[in-house]
Amino acid sequence: MSVYLVKRLLLALPVLLGVSLVVFTMIRLIPGDPALLMAGQAATAEVVQEIRHSLGLDRPLVVQYGIFLGNAVRGNLGRSLFNSAPVTEELAQRFPRTVRLALASMVVALLIGIPAGIVSATRHLSWADSLLMILALAGVSMPVFWLGLNLILIFAVRLQWLPAIGHETWRHLILPAITLGTASAALIARMTRSAMLEVLRQDYVRTARAKGVAEPAVVRRHALRNALIPVVTVVGLQLGTLLSGAVLTETVFAWPGVGRLLVDAVLARDYPVIQGAVLLIATTFVLLNVVVDLLYALLDPRIRYE
Amino acid sequence: MQTRLVALFAAAVVATVLVAPSFAQQSGGTLIIGRGADAVTLSFYASAAPDSETMAHVVETLFKLTPDGKIEPLLAESHRLSPDGRQLTIRLRRGIRFHDGTPLDAAAVKWNLDYFRNPENRVTFRFLLSEITSVDVVDVNTVRITTGRPFVPLLAHLTHDFVGIHSPAAVERAGGMRPPQGMPYGAAPVGTGPYRFREWVRGDRIVLDRNPDYWGPNKPVIDQIVWRVIPDDGARVLALEGGQIHVAVRVPPRETSRLALNRAVRVDRTSSLRTIYIGFNNQRRPFTDVRVRQAFNYAVDKRAIVQTILGGAARVSDAPIAPGIVGYAPIMSYPRDLARARQLLAEAGFPQGLNVTLHHPTGRYVQDAAVAAAVQAQLREAGINARLVTMEWATYLQVTNRPVDQTDIEMFMLGWGTVTGDADYGLYSLFHSSQWAPGGSGRFFYKNERVDGLLDQARAITDPARRAATYKQAMELIMQDAPWLFLHSESQITGLRREVTGLLVHPTERVLAMNARFSR
Numbered sequence: 001m002s003v004y005l006v007k008r009l010l011l012a013l014p015v016l017l018g019v020s021l022v023v024f025t026m027i028r029l030i031p032g033d034p035a036l037l038m039a040g041q042a043a044t045a046e047v048v049q050e051i052r053h054s055l056g057l058d059r060p061l062v063v064q065y066g067i068f069l070g071n072a073v074r075g076n077l078g079r080s081l082f083n084s085a086p087v088t089e090e091l092a093q094r095f096p097r098t099v100r101l102a103l104a105s106m107v108v109a110l111l112i113g114i115p116a117g118i119v120s121a122t123r124h125l126s127w128a129d130s131l132l133m134i135l136a137l138a139g140v141s142m143p144v145f146w147l148g149l150n151l152i153l154i155f156a157v158r159l160q161w162l163p164a165i166g167h168e169t170w171r172h173l174i175l176p177a178i179t180l181g182t183a184s185a186a187l188i189a190r191m192t193r194s195a196m197l198e199v200l201r202q203d204y205v206r207t208a209r210a211k212g213v214a215e216p217a218v219v220r221r222h223a224l225r226n227a228l229i230p231v232v233t234v235v236g237l238q239l240g241t242l243l244s245g246a247v248l249t250e251t252v253f254a255w256p257g258v259g260r261l262l263v264d265a266v267l268a269r270d271y272p273v274i275q276g277a278v279l280l281i282a283t284t285f286v287l288l289n290v291v292v293d294l295l296y297a298l299l300d301p302r303i304r305y306e
Numbered sequence: 307m308q309t310r311l312v313a314l315f316a317a318a319v320v321a322t323v324l325v326a327p328s329f330a331q332q333s334g335g336t337l338i339i340g341r342g343a344d345a346v347t348l349s350f351y352a353s354a355a356p357d358s359e360t361m362a363h364v365v366e367t368l369f370k371l372t373p374d375g376k377i378e379p380l381l382a383e384s385h386r387l388s389p390d391g392r393q394l395t396i397r398l399r400r401g402i403r404f405h406d407g408t409p410l411d412a413a414a415v416k417w418n419l420d421y422f423r424n425p426e427n428r429v430t431f432r433f434l435l436s437e438i439t440s441v442d443v444v445d446v447n448t449v450r451i452t453t454g455r456p457f458v459p460l461l462a463h464l465t466h467d468f469v470g471i472h473s474p475a476a477v478e479r480a481g482g483m484r485p486p487q488g489m490p491y492g493a494a495p496v497g498t499g500p501y502r503f504r505e506w507v508r509g510d511r512i513v514l515d516r517n518p519d520y521w522g523p524n525k526p527v528i529d530q531i532v533w534r535v536i537p538d539d540g541a542r543v544l545a546l547e548g549g550q551i552h553v554a555v556r557v558p559p560r561e562t563s564r565l566a567l568n569r570a571v572r573v574d575r576t577s578s579l580r581t582i583y584i585g586f587n588n589q590r591r592p593f594t595d596v597r598v599r600q601a602f603n604y605a606v607d608k609r610a611i612v613q614t615i616l617g618g619a620a621r622v623s624d625a626p627i628a629p630g631i632v633g634y635a636p637i638m639s640y641p642r643d644l645a646r647a648r649q650l651l652a653e654a655g656f657p658q659g660l661n662v663t664l665h666h667p668t669g670r671y672v673q674d675a676a677v678a679a680a681v682q683a684q685l686r687e688a689g690i691n692a693r694l695v696t697m698e699w700a701t702y703l704q705v706t707n708r709p710v711d712q713t714d715i716e717m718f719m720l721g722w723g724t725v726t727g728d729a730d731y732g733l734y735s736l737f738h739s740s741q742w743a744p745g746g747s748g749r750f751f752y753k754n755e756r757v758d759g760l761l762d763q764a765r766a767i768t769d770p771a772r773r774a775a776t777y778k779q780a781m782e783l784i785m786q787d788a789p790w791l792f793l794h795s796e797s798q799i800t801g802l803r804r805e806v807t808g809l810l811v812h813p814t815e816r817v818l819a820m821n822a823r824f825s826r
Contacts, residue, residue, distance in 0.1 A: 032700030036707060038353055039430050045745040050428045082346050084489035085508065094509070149540050156548040164545045165340075165536055167510070254340075254536040254545075256509035264344075264509070269700050 005290070012286040019282040020072070020275065024065050027266075027274050034081050034269040055081050068275065077279070078272035080265075087276035090261065095280065097167055098257035101180065101249070102242035104173045108181030109188055109238065114231070116185070117192025121227075122219060124197060132189065139186030148179040148252035165254040176253040180246045184238045191234045195227035202226075229299050236292035243288075244281045334516060334529035335824050337806065339817060340536040340551040344509055347492035349483045350422055350429045350468060358467040358725075359816040360512055360533060364405075365470035365497030368396060368415070369461055371727045373812055375630045377461050381410060381471055381498065391456030391768050398447045402521045404473035405502045412443040417474040419451070427484055434463040434726075456766040458773065462632070462728035467816075472497055500526040500820040509535055527808075527823040546571055546801045553809065554801040555817055559617035559673065565801055574800040575619055576811040579628050580723040581732070582620075582671055584664065584681065584791035585750030587717070589710050592660060599788040601650035603640035605688035606681055610642075612794050615676045619797040625781050626733060628795035630813050633729025633764075633777035637785045639792065647688040659689025666694065666719040667702040672796055678719055681791070692717070707744045710751045720749065721796070725814045729777045734761045737784055752789040 035052040077087035156164035247259035265273035345356040370380040402410040423435040437457040476496035501514035536542040546554040586593035624639045666678035724732030739753040760780040767773040810818040
């Protein structure tokens with residue numbers, strides 16, 4: 001098991017190296033010059049050139065990448081071109097906020113998604129099933145900013161129950177978590193439903209029923225546990241997506257997390273911040289995948305990692 | 307009746323408990339302003355409007371620009387210009403101290419101006435003071451600024467927020483100002499202003515505290531000013547309606563009719579010194595022909611754009627600069643005249659009309675993309691087929707900044723804010739042929755030797771009336787030459803809670819809260 005874990009983590013290194021190379025080249029290939037943005041419309045060419053020089057942007061790309069990589073392995077992701085703040089500090093400040101939002105959204109998603117999926121599967125083809133699946137479809141297709149703004153309109157402006165923006169207390173968490181969790185809830189509901197339907201058709205479930213086990217116990221003890229394996233994969237990947245910033249939600253609710261940092265950095269062509277944020281997100285994805293694999297073994301004793 | 311009272315009471319309790327933190331108000335209270343973007347740095351290396359707005363509360367300038375365009379002394383008490391126009395002697399107000407307790411004196415001012423104009427420090431807006439050759443301490447409260455030649459806009463340039471006077475001691479304590487070493491200073495500036503810097507949570511908020519020892523006659527009342535970053539326009543307006551913020555900066559025109567129905571808020575429209583234009587590439591066919599440029603101007607109904615797309619929150623340009631700028635005079639605007647436009651095009655050799663490309667940004671100016679689309683539709687009626695190319699700001703800035711022999715831009719939309727309130731900044735930087743891109747801001751490559759001459763002259767004319775007459779002459783030539791498709795000057799739409807008074811939305815696009823208060 002631990003050998004497997006070490007192997008998986010070592011495999012992550014080339015992945016992250018690839019990600020860093022792709023991001024590094026891509027952001028420099030798209031037009032938009034940070035020095036020009038910084039200098040503003042009124043600046044002379046010399047000033048722009050001076051800024052470019054002071055930021056080291058006039059060096060060959062290979063040299064810039066070498067410096068970046070050398071610093072990165074020592075845990076230094078550079079400084080923001082615009083406010084000179086160390087990227088690691090900026091990420092350390094913002095990542096916990098995004099984690100908080102992502103976890104809360106996941107709780108919302110699971111609380112809605114799994115029960116809805118179970119109900120839908122056990123009452124297959126009933127009106128409840130159809131209704132839930134229509135809602136799931138709506139949940140997946142609803143634009144995040146539209147839902148977010150409407151929640152603010154209802155709960156913050158009309159009813160004045162919850163704050164519209166900010167991230168200070170748990171009450172600030174409710175609206176963004178519902179907004180962000182809705183799409184995931186819908187996806188998890190659909191996943192749970194199909195996995196449950198699959199399992200409920202299996203022989204061992206029929207055996208359990210034949211032995212006279214009560215239906216709720218059949219669902220809970222025999223079906224659900226096995227149905228959860230594919231669901232865990234979806235949940236893991238969803239969590240990755242949520243953690244990768246949930247850009248729109250963070251924008252609508254003025255939630256200063258990694259997603260907004262990344263968007264602002266892209267708009268400002270703040271290369272070190274973009275690189276740092278993308279690397280952080282990639283790392284999170286890789287780690288989540290490992291965790292998902294380990295969870296498989298926990299849920300299904302037949303799966304062993306050697 | 308009784309149940310209704312109980313219900314009301316319960317609702318009030320719930321509302322108070324839930325909304326209390328943002329409304330907790332002792333004495334002066336906390337004023338929360340929501341704006342779309344965070345500041346970048348609050349030192350000489352600042353470059354954006356949010357930087358300028360926050361700095362204006364903390365760091366004061368020698369002179370200030372009033373909303374109606376007058377230059378008044380601020381840290382300066384009086385000033386005298388030598389007869390040859392090259393020496394500006396400034397007497398400072400006595401007894402002013404920086405927030406760190408050190409005195410504001412001639413030496414401190416010299417330190418600041420020298421730092422700013424020193425090329426080694428690479429200050430972005432150094433060009434504002436580049437005409438200065440020396441700054442000398444005359445006595446403890448007097449400094450003398452010498453320029454190589456008479457430079458009348460100097461006073462206006464000294465009103466620029468980025469040329470504020472910082473505490474030299476604080477800068478040195480922080481290890482300098484220049485990024486990246488000087489970054490701690492840029493995140494906690496020390497000046498003489500009515501508010502002191504308290505904290506800055508990047509991407510989230512900047513908090514300032516009232517300066518109880520403020521020297522000025524208008525003592526600040528509000529205890530604390532908080533800027534919150536709320537990037538989404540809709541969410542910012544909703545936060546205002548929900549009472550979480552007191553002021554919403556840059557309200558989109560489409561939201562104003564709904565806000566007008568809300569009795570808790572009011573909408574403020576203030577003119578701005580920013581002019582929006584569509585530049586022609588004056589060195590590229592067909593725009594080398596003045597008849598073509600004029601035809602475009604006749605083809606577009608600017609009034610309709612202002613009324614419909616901008617909800618009336620703008621003013622049709624009648625000069626290359628906006629009212630409120632020293633040197634502005636109403637010259638003319640091209641009325642919509644399709645027959646005239648077609649006739650001019652035919653005379654220029656395009657009886658069948660022509661095809662052009664119009665580049666424009668999105669999300670940078672109020673309704674920019676919608677304005678471009680309207681221009682496109684109106685040009686079509688004059689037989690002009692414009693293809694729109696939409697770009698995000700960073701890309702756009704670069705694409706429109708190429709030298710004349712490398713650019714393939716035909717027409718592009720841009721805005722220019724004359725933030726010093728002086729015509730020199732709005733005309734010289736754009737229309738003087740020495741200012742062509744990429745070295746300067748003349749991205750439309752205009753050249754008229756008579757205009758060049760007039761703009762050079764005006765820089766050195768000390769008599770205001772003669773100076774204004776010279777600018778008027780230059781602007782008349784520019785309007786005739788039509789190097790731009792003249793559009794409009796923007797208004798700033800600001801949403802405020804009713805109880806906020808004394809807030810100043812300055813034409814230089816800054817919301818100034820130093821004289822704000824809550825009234826009941």
